[in-house]
Amino acid sequence: MRTVTALWEYREAGMLDRGQAETVQNVRQRLGNLLVKLGGKPLPTDPNAAPPPPPMPLRKGPSDALIASMEQEFLAMTAMEETPQRRGYAFERFLKRWCDTWGLDANASFRTVGEQIDGSFQHDSSTYLVEAKWQTRPVDAAMLHGFQGKLLERPDWTRGLYVSYGGFSGESFDAFTARRLIMMDGTDIYHALNRRLDLGEIIRKKARHHSERRQPFGRVTDLFRA
CATH class of the missing domain: 3.40.1350.10 (Trna Endonuclease; Chain: A, domain 1)
Structure with missing residues (x-):
């Protein structure tokens, strides 16, 4: 699992150096899910990804x-x-x-x-x-x-x-x-x-x-x- 994670990090660093955009849809999430299924840890969060939107506040009180x-x-x-x-x-x-x-x-x-x-x-x-x-x-x-x-x-x-x-x-x-x-x-x-x-x-x-x-x-x- 560590080898796969290291290869992924090497791939990302190379793409960043060459200014290449990701062409495979949801590749990080798909690879992370695969690692979890195989008993490993998910990939670390993409530091360049936009933060997720804040959760919608729960409405309090009566309808x-x-x-x-x-x-x-x-x-x-x-x-x-x-x-x-x-x-x-x-x-x-x-x-x-x-x-x-x-x-x-x-x-x-x-x-x-x-x-x-x-x-x-x-x-x-x-x-x-x-x-x-x-x-x-x-x-x-x-x-x-x-x-x-x-x-x-x-x-x-x-x-x-x-x-x-x-x-x-x-x-x-x-x-x-x-x-x-x-x-x-x-x-x-x-x-x-x-x-x-x-x-x-x-x-x-x-x-x-x-x-x-x-x-x-x-x-x-x-x-x-x-």
Whole structure:
């Protein structure tokens, strides 16, 4: 086997010195396969060969079809002829499925002594509690203070996501200082679904935006510019 390999190297060196091009198709690969079949080692990689193309990155997360179905589900909720309470429950269930779709290990709504939590999920070693409001009027400062109070009574690794379909009032930003919570509105949800954005990355960018700029409501369209 060593003799064959040495003869091959001699042949290649001679062709290189004479400026000759290879005329036998796939000769290196074919000879290498033969050596392996005979119990030897394959030929060394051609140093003059172009490097192989990088492997295609594996697509992470749910399929486009699944996210498209969630987008349609969200749009359908906007036309629901249900009571506000029924719409609220449907909104909570939708948010849980959305979190689970992106692997955020969500829990449904639950009650503790004297309080209601609309859901929770895990993200970057933190537990996020969710407050979900499906209403057309913007959320005010008093509602934000109430949710923040729930967070501050819990361990430091607890964070909060306040989701208000109707957004937040200008007064709420003037009268409220967000600690350990970020915000999302209905427009954020629509653009996230329509653009097939990773929910985990949205949470990460919103949290960083708040840490850097003291702005808990970084809009998806600003954080993910096309």
